[in-house]
Amino acid sequence: xxxxxxxxxxxxxxxxxxxxxxxxxxxxxxxxxxxxxxxxxxxxxxxxxxxxxxxxxxxxxxxxxxxxxxxxxxxxxxxxxxxxxxxxxxxxxxxxxxxxxxxxxxxxxxxxxxxxxxxxxxxxxxxxxxxxxxxxxxxxxxxxxxxxxxxxxxxxxxxxxxxxxxxxxxxxxxxxxxxxxxxxxxxxxxxxxxxxxxxxxxxxxxxxxxxxxxxxxxxxxxxxxxxxxxxxxxxxxxxxxxxxxx
Numbered sequence: 001x002x003x004x005x006x007x008x009x010x011x012x013x014x015x016x017x018x019x020x021x022x023x024x025x026x027x028x029x030x031x032x033x034x035x036x037x038x039x040x041x042x043x044x045x046x047x048x049x050x051x052x053x054x055x056x057x058x059x060x061x062x063x064x065x066x067x068x069x070x071x072x073x074x075x076x077x078x079x080x081x082x083x084x085x086x087x088x089x090x091x092x093x094x095x096x097x098x099x100x101x102x103x104x105x106x107x108x109x110x111x112x113x114x115x116x117x118x119x120x121x122x123x124x125x126x127x128x129x130x131x132x133x134x135x136x137x138x139x140x141x142x143x144x145x146x147x148x149x150x151x152x153x154x155x156x157x158x159x160x161x162x163x164x165x166x167x168x169x170x171x172x173x174x175x176x177x178x179x180x181x182x183x184x185x186x187x188x189x190x191x192x193x194x195x196x197x198x199x200x201x202x203x204x205x206x207x208x209x210x211x212x213x214x215x216x217x218x219x220x221x222x223x224x225x226x227x228x229x230x231x232x233x234x235x236x237x238x239x240x241x242x243x244x245x246x
Contacts, residue, residue, distance in 0.1 A: 003124045015125060019087035023059040024094070030065060038239035039065075041222045042170065042196035045241070048072045050167035053159070053193075055107060055180060058084050058128060060091035062170060067097045074099050074164055080106040080148040081118055081130045105149045106132060108176065109183035114150040119143040131174035136204055139175075152183035159187065166191040172198040178207040188215055195242040217242045 009018050030036050039062060046052060049072035054063050057077035067075045077100060079085055085104055092100050106114050115133040119126045120143035129140050153159055159166070166187065171177050177197055181188070188195075195212070199205040209219055219242055220227040221235045230240065 003122045006124045007122070010125065016083060016086050019059050019083060019127060020090045023061055023087055023091050026061045027064050027091070030061060037225075038222045038237070038241070039170075039196065041225065041227065042168070042194065042241055043069055045194045045243075046070050046073070046168045049164060050074075051076060051162045051164040053153075053166060053169045053171075054078065055169060055171040056173040057088060057102070058130075058172075059087040063088070063100060064091060064095055064097065066170065067100050068095070074101070074162075076101050076103065076159065076162075078103045078105060078107055080104060080116060081127070082146070083118070083125075084127055084130065103151075105151050107153055107173075107180040107183060108132070108150050109152060109179045110150065111152055111155065112150050113147050115145055115147050117141055117143045117145045129174055132176045132179075134176060134179075136202075137175045153180070154184055154186040160190075166193050168193050169195045170197075171195065175200055175202065175204050178204045178211065181208060181211055185211070185215065192244040192246065194244075197240050197242065198238050199240055200238060212242045216245045218245055 013021065043065065048070055051074045052066050054066055054075055054077040057063050057079040063075055063077050067073065079088055079102065088102060106116060108114065116130060117133055118130045119140040131137060133141060171180060173180055177199060197208065199208055212219060219230040219240055221230050221237050221240060227241060
């Protein structure tokens with residue numbers, strides 16, 4: 001039923017208008033969404049007058065909260081999919097955000113180009129599941145494909161040499177997180193940001209855990225509004241916060 005409603009709305013409104021309206025709705029209701037309590041716990045950990053990276057900005061839902069909730073923050077957002085970019089730009093104009101800069105690229109641990117897909121399931125475009133085509137990501141690979149620029153954060157001088165410390169990273173790139181973070185190890189070592197990541201239960205999640213362990217970070221989850229060490233036997237979640245031990 002949910003996909004049927006989406007399909008009808010896509011047809012009635014046009015896909016780009018649907019994305020803009022859907023983003024507005026989610027922005028205005030996000031704090032009431034119990035599934036996003038971990039994100040708002042992460043938000044409270046971000047100090048003022050710093051820079052935040054929003055990797056996998058999609059249609060701008062979390063970007064708006066990052067940009068409006070923290071005093072003096074600069075938000076660098078990364079989103080490579082054209083339809084998502086179109087909605088994102090409309091959202092930034094709508095909220096008149098002057099502290100957000102968008103990079104229309106994908107991120108990884110090498111430079112060049114990469115193929116991405118916006119999955120189509122039962123004739124419905126699923127913008128939230130857009131991802132890099134990669135051998136380690138077998139799910140949701142049927143849909144609209146496009147080639148986009150691929151960059152490493154550690155090679156981006158504008159990011160590495162930011163005038164403000166990069167205090168936080170929010171990353172949600174549908175199972176490609178390890179490769180993005182692997183290409184940002186120098187940045188993480190230098191800035192020691194708090195990192196909020198959505199990680200599916202698979203090999204790429206385990207690689208992220210090992211990467212952060214090697215960078216002297218601990219993995220925590222939010223339980224009853226408190227950050228506690230992640231215990232896979234107790235905690236069933238996809239949302240993780242990584243905090244430096246130093």
